[in-house]
Amino acid sequence: MSSVRFKAIGEVLNRKFLEVKLPSVKTSEYFGINVFDSRKMQEYLSGEAYKKVLEAIEKGIRIDRKIANQVATGMKAWAIDRGATHYTHWFHPLNGTTAEKHDAFFEPADNGGVVENFQGELLVQQEPDASSFPSGGLRNTFEARGYTAWDPSSPAFVFDNTLCIPTIFVSYTGEALDYKTPLIKSLNYIDKAAVDVCQYFDKEIAKVDVMLGWEQEYFLVDNALFNARPDLYLTGRTLLGHASAKDQQLSDHYFGSISDRVKNFMCEFEVEAYKLGIPIKTRHNEVAPNQFECAPMYEEANLAVDHNQMLMTLMDKVARKHDFRVLFHEKPFKGINGSGKHNNWSLQSNNGKNLLSPGRTPKNNLQFLTFLINTIKAVHDYADILRASIAIAGNEHRLGAHEAPPAIMSVFIGSQLTSMLDQLEKRVPDKKMTPDEKTELKLDIGKIPEILLDNTDRNRTSPFAFTGNRFEFRAVGSSANVASPMITLNTVVANQLVEFKQEVDAIIDKGVKKDEAIFQVLKRYIGESKKIRFEGNGYSDDWIKEAEKRGLSNISDVPEALQAFISDQTKDVFAKTQVLTARELEARYDIRLEIYVKKVQIEARVLGDLVLNHIIPTVIKYQNILLENVKGIKTLYPQNIFEHMAKSQLNTISEISERIEIIKDLSDELIEARKKANKIEDIRKKATEYSKKVVPFLEKIRYHVDKLELIVDDELWPFPKYRELLFTR
Numbered sequence: 001m002s003s004v005r006f007k008a009i010g011e012v013l014n015r016k017f018l019e020v021k022l023p024s025v026k027t028s029e030y031f032g033i034n035v036f037d038s039r040k041m042q043e044y045l046s047g048e049a050y051k052k053v054l055e056a057i058e059k060g061i062r063i064d065r066k067i068a069n070q071v072a073t074g075m076k077a078w079a080i081d082r083g084a085t086h087y088t089h090w091f092h093p094l095n096g097t098t099a100e101k102h103d104a105f106f107e108p109a110d111n112g113g114v115v116e117n118f119q120g121e122l123l124v125q126q127e128p129d130a131s132s133f134p135s136g137g138l139r140n141t142f143e144a145r146g147y148t149a150w151d152p153s154s155p156a157f158v159f160d161n162t163l164c165i166p167t168i169f170v171s172y173t174g175e176a177l178d179y180k181t182p183l184i185k186s187l188n189y190i191d192k193a194a195v196d197v198c199q200y201f202d203k204e205i206a207k208v209d210v211m212l213g214w215e216q217e218y219f220l221v222d223n224a225l226f227n228a229r230p231d232l233y234l235t236g237r238t239l240l241g242h243a244s245a246k247d248q249q250l251s252d253h254y255f256g257s258i259s260d261r262v263k264n265f266m267c268e269f270e271v272e273a274y275k276l277g278i279p280i281k282t283r284h285n286e287v288a289p290n291q292f293e294c295a296p297m298y299e300e301a302n303l304a305v306d307h308n309q310m311l312m313t314l315m316d317k318v319a320r321k322h323d324f325r326v327l328f329h330e331k332p333f334k335g336i337n338g339s340g341k342h343n344n345w346s347l348q349s350n351n352g353k354n355l356l357s358p359g360r361t362p363k364n365n366l367q368f369l370t371f372l373i374n375t376i377k378a379v380h381d382y383a384d385i386l387r388a389s390i391a392i393a394g395n396e397h398r399l400g401a402h403e404a405p406p407a408i409m410s411v412f413i414g415s416q417l418t419s420m421l422d423q424l425e426k427r428v429p430d431k432k433m434t435p436d437e438k439t440e441l442k443l444d445i446g447k448i449p450e451i452l453l454d455n456t457d458r459n460r461t462s463p464f465a466f467t468g469n470r471f472e473f474r475a476v477g478s479s480a481n482v483a484s485p486m487i488t489l490n491t492v493v494a495n496q497l498v499e500f501k502q503e504v505d506a507i508i509d510k511g512v513k514k515d516e517a518i519f520q521v522l523k524r525y526i527g528e529s530k531k532i533r534f535e536g537n538g539y540s541d542d543w544i545k546e547a548e549k550r551g552l553s554n555i556s557d558v559p560e561a562l563q564a565f566i567s568d569q570t571k572d573v574f575a576k577t578q579v580l581t582a583r584e585l586e587a588r589y590d591i592r593l594e595i596y597v598k599k600v601q602i603e604a605r606v607l608g609d610l611v612l613n614h615i616i617p618t619v620i621k622y623q624n625i626l627l628e629n630v631k632g633i634k635t636l637y638p639q640n641i642f643e644h645m646a647k648s649q650l651n652t653i654s655e656i657s658e659r660i661e662i663i664k665d666l667s668d669e670l671i672e673a674r675k676k677a678n679k680i681e682d683i684r685k686k687a688t689e690y691s692k693k694v695v696p697f698l699e700k701i702r703y704h705v706d707k708l709e710l711i712v713d714d715e716l717w718p719f720p721k722y723r724e725l726l727f728t729r
């Protein structure tokens, strides 16, 4: 009997569920208790320091050393009151995780004891030895250090007895080595670009924030089963495993009632999230068995990104306490749904208006249409870089498979808005408008709010959908740092808004009235970006054909998709907006390729080990049992009866031999392919070699192993099967 697997199953069946003690007070009484927010700043900082920090947050004004010292002292006092013993700069390096190096608050004192110390310079800047973080060649090897610098716009928090200070991470020569630096730049740029455009409609708008609400999907697997699957704990996904007879066919998991064990886990991480100020609002079962989703109330994008990174860390930690493991991989199980992270994105002005929400007057609706159409135009013009921003190894398996958007970028806006845009395109004349034409148009766009209320035909198959008052970027992977798609989206939309403003102003300069100039430019954009709009079923094969006819790219290969990072068009738009330099883009491209190669390399090695050290020995054992059986029959029965009785066993014996041989051959070829790829120095060529020559073997080998799983004695099979991973609670 396969001891590891059955011991794990036994453990699961005997599990005592961890009961959670929920706080007895209302959520509002502990929400944000571990965050150094403005209320706590007011309490712990001098009036002057408080004012300066607010200025830094709101206007980006630098904080001087004296004030930094005051802030550090106040922050430390608060953190120690919250039980913190250590502090860390908390940042988002480009490997997609968060990084922290904890230092104790205390320092040796003159009298031989220790004192709690934390000075302004430690708050503002640190120099972690960063040589092990990916830099894509931006740091010379002799200058391994980068430095981290405080981002006052995202509040410090206490997690696990450690004061975490959100920071940016840059090289000594000033290049960004993280996600936060370009994210903040993109947010500043779109703020300015959107405010400029808003002046056409509302002179009171002085600031525009990007709002982000992410929906985090994930799987839960019992810890014991997880540990019995080396592929899961080493690569985050199953490299082997035949489909379970029942998985998601009946859709009986979606929105179903949540089991007590899972609910305990959810309640506990939600309470911890609330303490960190993360406003989790919804939780539900997803389509696949043991798949779930949670989503917060949307927030300012920089904060929302931090909160998502914090939440993933938190969920992982709380899951272990409940003997679960949380899987953020985009496709942990073959043949059933993968996990994504929808990014709900909108623009909000300082007077609290959502610029993507239709208003009550034609003027407001013209503003709405302006932002709607400019976003569509930006997605149309920069589809490839948007696609690249979400290209990671895990997402490659998800996109285009089971209920996930394809690798083709398209925009869904619903039938009513579609006909609205079609009308505009038809009705706005190329010549000067007559008063009648103007009135009619205004009447038309005045109807938008009514229309949208009826607009319930939400299309879930689109990678980029307008859902009433926001765009939902659905192709983002569940493990991703959402800063990546946000940086790209903000940048291309901001750039588009700047161009729009220039075009409209040029027409106004020729003596055309403002509204008419806006209509003219929007009309042209509608026509120019038409081919990116698609209202049909994005999961269908017809769409793939149709998209090809329209000339839209459909790149499912990661290294190929990533090439958009260094196209001239990308370099231009990022240089114009000053979000990333060409050198930084090149570095990001190389880093992504390197991560991709390493992931595939690890998967290939793990699969090799599993097959040679676990699967083949197991099937040989089973084959020996069959051989014994056949020999026994042979000694007892005459030939004609033997042939009849041993037929099925003999078939299985030869099927096993055949498959072992194929698996062995494929494994040898895989090793050769890897060796060849590893010899290539140039990371760009190497990644392509890995994707084209190594990756295909993973599926080919798996196919035969999964067939063997179906014929080998269940008691011998070494790894927990899909039915156990997906259904054991």
Ligand code: ADP
Pocket (backbone or CB within 6 Å): 211, 212, 213, 214, 215, 282, 295, 296, 297, 298, 344, 345, 346, 354, 469, 470
């Ligand atoms: P659904 O699954 O139907 O898309 P959810 O409730 O799961 O809806 O998630 C919707 C997400 O969109 C939430 O995070 C929510 O806060 C966010 N959201 C709602 N309105 C906006 C908006 N105007 N801007 C950005 N995000 C928004």
Ligand code: MG
Pocket (backbone or CB within 6 Å): 215, 342, 472
């Ligand atoms: Mg959604």
